[in-house]
Each structure stands twice: as C-alpha cells, then as structure tokens.
Amino acid sequence: MATQTALLAAARPLFAERGFNAVSADEIVRGAGVTRGALHHHYGDKRGLFRAVFEQVEEEIVQEIADVIAAGQGDLFPRALTAFLDITERTEVRQIAMTDAPAVLGWQTWRELEAQYGLGLLITMVEASPVVDSTRPAPMLAQIVLSAVVEGALLIAYADDAAATRAKVESSLLALFGDLLPE
Structure with a gap:
C-alpha cells in the first residue's frame, strides 16, 4: 500500500502539471523512491498508474459534489x-x-469511468423528478444529464474565452435540465 501511495503521490502532480505524454515512467518511480518493477507490479505500466490517478481525481470530485449537495442550501441541481x-x-x-x-x-473507458463515479449522484437526484416513469427511467435520464454536463465542461476547457463560455454553458444546462431535476 505504501508503494502504491508513493507512486500516486509522485505521478499525480506530474500528470497535472505537464500531462501524461510529457512525463516518463522513470521520472515517476524516481519521485516515488521505488523501482520500475514496483510500478509494473502494482499498475502494469504508466497508463495503468494514470488510470489510478484519474480514478482518485474522480472519487474526490464526487465527494466534493456530494458535500455540496449535503449542505442543502438552495436548489439542488444549480448548486x-x-x-x-x-x-x-x-x-x-x-x-x-x-x-x-x-x-x-x-473514449469508451473514460466515459465508463465518468459514469461509474458521477452517475450515482445524478441518479439519486433524478429519481425525485416528477418526469421519471417507466418510459423515462432515472438511470437513463441521469446518463443523459451526465453526458451533457461533461460536454459542457469540455466546451469550457477548450474555449478561447472560458469565462464567457462558462456563463453560457451553465445557463444552457440550467435551462435544459431545470425542470427535470428537483429543487
């Protein structure tokens, strides 16, 4: 467990600062103070380690959003x-x-992991919606909401003017799903 923790702790800031392709496996294992064999033993390769880092980030995102939801101040979906x-x-x-x-x-694995981590929260939110029925089941509606929200985040991430794009994305998503998701 200590070796895995060290590898994650060494890799995450490197991946965040420079991106996957600009970071070598040797650099990661040096930073973690372990051997390359340890990387291969625990994660298979740099891609396997990246997946573990990504899943760690996803878990933290879900927890942070769950904390915001639990705070219970204002409308649920906008918050x-x-x-x-x-x-x-x-x-x-x-x-x-x-x-x-x-x-x-x-793309396929990324979408599956996005759904694995974020979908549960959305299903819970959507289940309370009055539009959910046998023809519009909560899991399907939640998957559509998740896809749209992630696409909105991608639009912002690649925009020339992120602030203006964010305002438009947020307004559009609230208009699109405002009646679906409960307050």
Missing part, C-alpha cells in the same frame, strides 16, 4: 452544477480528467 463546473476549471482536473483521460484511456 451541484456550479460545484462541478468550478471543479473542472482547476488545472489538475482539466489536465488529468478532461484532457488526458479520454486520450490515454480511450
């Missing part, structure tokens, strides 16, 4: 959306989760 967009503007999240993860892990 959760604002928190998510704030989080995705962080350099670390933008580089690891929004830029490198789709390329390093592949």
Whole structure:
C-alpha cells in the first residue's frame, strides 16, 4: 500500500502539471523512491498508474459534489452544477480528467469511468423528478444529464474565452435540465 501511495503521490502532480505524454515512467518511480518493477507490479505500466490517478481525481470530485449537495442550501441541481463546473476549471482536473483521460484511456473507458463515479449522484437526484416513469427511467435520464454536463465542461476547457463560455454553458444546462431535476 505504501508503494502504491508513493507512486500516486509522485505521478499525480506530474500528470497535472505537464500531462501524461510529457512525463516518463522513470521520472515517476524516481519521485516515488521505488523501482520500475514496483510500478509494473502494482499498475502494469504508466497508463495503468494514470488510470489510478484519474480514478482518485474522480472519487474526490464526487465527494466534493456530494458535500455540496449535503449542505442543502438552495436548489439542488444549480448548486451541484456550479460545484462541478468550478471543479473542472482547476488545472489538475482539466489536465488529468478532461484532457488526458479520454486520450490515454480511450473514449469508451473514460466515459465508463465518468459514469461509474458521477452517475450515482445524478441518479439519486433524478429519481425525485416528477418526469421519471417507466418510459423515462432515472438511470437513463441521469446518463443523459451526465453526458451533457461533461460536454459542457469540455466546451469550457477548450474555449478561447472560458469565462464567457462558462456563463453560457451553465445557463444552457440550467435551462435544459431545470425542470427535470428537483429543487
């Protein structure tokens, strides 16, 4: 466990600062104070370590949004959306989760992991919606919301004017899903 922790702690800031492709496995193991064999034993390769870092970031994002939801001040979806967009503007999240993860892990795996971590919160939020029924089940609606919110975060991440794009994305998502998601 200590070796895995050391590898994650060494790799995460490097991936966040320079991106996956600009960081060598040798640099990571040196920073962690372990051998390359330890990297291979625990993660298979640099890509496996990156996946573990990405999952760590996703877990933290979900926890932070869950904390915002639990605080219970104001409308649920706007608070959760604002928190998510704030989080995705962080350099670390933008580089690891929004830029490198789709390329390093592949689109399919990235989407599956996004759903694995964030979908549960959305399903819980959507289940309280009056529009949920057998023809519009909560898991399907939540997956659509998650896809739209992630796409909005990507629009912001790659925009020339992130602030203006963020305002438009947030307004658009609130208009699109405001009636679906409970207050």
